[in-house]
Amino acid sequence: MGHICEFCGEQRSIVYCRSDAACLCLSCDRNVHSANALSQRHSRTLLCERCNSQPAVVRCVEEKVSLCKNCDPIGHAGSGTGSMHKRQALSCYTGCPSAAELSTIWSFLLDNPSGGDSTCENGMGSMSITDNRPRDRQVPQGKFNSQDTSAITEVSEMHTSDKSTVLVGSSMPTLGNKLNTVEQIAESVNFSSSKGCYSGVKGSTIYEDDPFSQDFNMDEVDLSFENYEELFNGSLDNPNQLFENDDIDGLFGTKDMSVSVSDSSCQDANAVEGSSIKRVMAMQPACSNAESADSLMSCKTEPTFCFVRQASILSFSNLGGESNAGDYQECGASTMLLMGEPPWCHPCPESTLVSSSRSNAVLRYKEKKKTRKFDKHVRYASRKARADVRRRVKGRFVKAGDAYDYDPLNETRSF
DNA sequence: CAGACACCGAAGCCCACATACTAGA
DNA sequence: TGTCTAGTATGTGGGCTTCGGTGTC
Numbered sequence: 001m002g003h004i005c006e007f008c009g010e011q012r013s014i015v016y017c018r019s020d021a022a023c024l025c026l027s028c029d030r031n032v033h034s035a036n037a038l039s040q041r042h043s044r045t046l047l048c049e050r051c052n053s054q055p056a057v058v059r060c061v062e063e064k065v066s067l068c069k070n071c072d073p074i075g076h077a078g079s080g081t082g083s084m085h086k087r088q089a090l091s092c093y094t095g096c097p098s099a100a101e102l103s104t105i106w107s108f109l110l111d112n113p114s115g116g117d118s119t120c121e122n123g124m125g126s127m128s129i130t131d132n133r134p135r136d137r138q139v140p141q142g143k144f145n146s147q148d149t150s151a152i153t154e155v156s157e158m159h160t161s162d163k164s165t166v167l168v169g170s171s172m173p174t175l176g177n178k179l180n181t182v183e184q185i186a187e188s189v190n191f192s193s194s195k196g197c198y199s200g201v202k203g204s205t206i207y208e209d210d211p212f213s214q215d216f217n218m219d220e221v222d223l224s225f226e227n228y229e230e231l232f233n234g235s236l237d238n239p240n241q242l243f244e245n246d247d248i249d250g251l252f253g254t255k256d257m258s259v260s261v262s263d264s265s266c267q268d269a270n271a272v273e274g275s276s277i278k279r280v281m282a283m284q285p286a287c288s289n290a291e292s293a294d295s296l297m298s299c300k301t302e303p304t305f306c307f308v309r310q311a312s313i314l315s316f317s318n319l320g321g322e323s324n325a326g327d328y329q330e331c332g333a334s335t336m337l338l339m340g341e342p343p344w345c346h347p348c349p350e351s352t353l354v355s356s357s358r359s360n361a362v363l364r365y366k367e368k369k370k371t372r373k374f375d376k377h378v379r380y381a382s383r384k385a386r387a388d389v390r391r392r393v394k395g396r397f398v399k400a401g402d403a404y405d406y407d408p409l410n411e412t413r414s415f
Numbered sequence: 416c417a418g419a420c421a422c423c424g425a426a427g428c429c430c431a432c433a434t435a436c437t438a439g440a
Numbered sequence: 441t442g443t444c445t446a447g448t449a450t451g452t453g454g455g456c457t458t459c460g461g462t463g464t465c
Contacts, residue, residue, distance in 0.1 A: 380451065386433065387452035395455025396430035406454080 007032060016047040016055040018092075023047050033095075045092040050074075061086040 005013045005025035013023035017033070019042035024032060033040055046056040046066040054068035062085040072087070378384045390397050391404035398404050 378452080380434070383433065383450090383452045385452090387431095387454095390431070390453080392430080392454060394430090395453075396428095397432075397453085399431060402431095408453090 013047050013052070015044045017042050017044045018055060019043065023052070040095045043092045043094055045090055055092075056090050059088040059090050061088055066090060 004023075005011045005028050006022045007024050007028035011025035011027065014026050015024055015029045016022070017024060017029070020032070024044075029044060033042055033044070044055075046059070048054045048056045048068035048071050049065045050067055050071040054070060056066035057069045058072050059066050060072075387397075389408050391400075391408070392398060392406045393402075393404055
């Protein structure tokens, strides 16, 4: 009797998630790691069938058991024939591979009667998997796309940390049973992990007909968010902010959002700066539900494709970093691009309603701009405290003992 | 339509002095 | 090598000045 799944507590655990340090059955593995993009990045592998607590790194072909790095030398040590057993490196995987894909990399799993006695293995075949990621993204076998270099890098890093072969991505239809080297992965894996899926893949076929994707080469865009708290902390109570031209320069002025755009793309963006709002209003967002927003929120390094596409048509006039603290605060508008039902979704034919709404929004914006607090970073609080109580003449500090016209402590005048 | 003028907002400067930093003994 | 001393640089806030943009005549 194997280890029980730590999630459902019912079925036998099959896989081990390193990130969660949890033993899961295949069904729960699928459920847990399909929750968001981050969880999809968890590296999982088979559970050691000997200790039932550690991730297996090899599969003993002779004994038909998966063993961790501790149990492998123990089980195959000594003078017996065990040391001669043929062993196969086990592949790690991330994402939410389908049952067919799992069976591809772990073909022995279904072939092994001893390992398939549980309902979990049966469930592997019948598991309801709705991988909604486009399959036609996959490039033909053997065609190594430069876009996949990140994947290979990731593979390489994980490979060095763990001797087992790591498979990144959920779609691996061309995988052989033995993926022992990174090179093999580079040649055969069609990388389509969450990163590859959302960030836009050059040469992908799914958006070939999309004029936006043609105008904006996603391969040349690099979005990174270092401070998510700032990025998403913007006020969301005023969706109309998005339509304020005065504020649009600050939309992407946040220093925490580095956007590198190719020259041609940048020129295009600048060319449409004046009409960017209208274009945003006219377009239907690629994704606008809360679920996708949640996915984005939870995915620090993997901005969703829909966001990138929207960003591509917005004003990049402030990419040069000419922004101020107030603009950062106003960036709540930009978050509307990322979260929830965006305001441009409202099909409001009444132009008067729109104009009044806009005027109200402008008024609110101007009021907010008046009260905008330009954040000044105080490095030395002690100096600030001293300056706060220092006497002044016309705003200037005066020597101690000299006549002053303003005393911050008692607001009296010396003359 | 161009020029002059007024108005407004933003940026920069100024001050003294405690503190941080650096170089030399 | 570690400690001490002297010199230099930095930063702090309120008011003022300057400058550029905008609107009006």
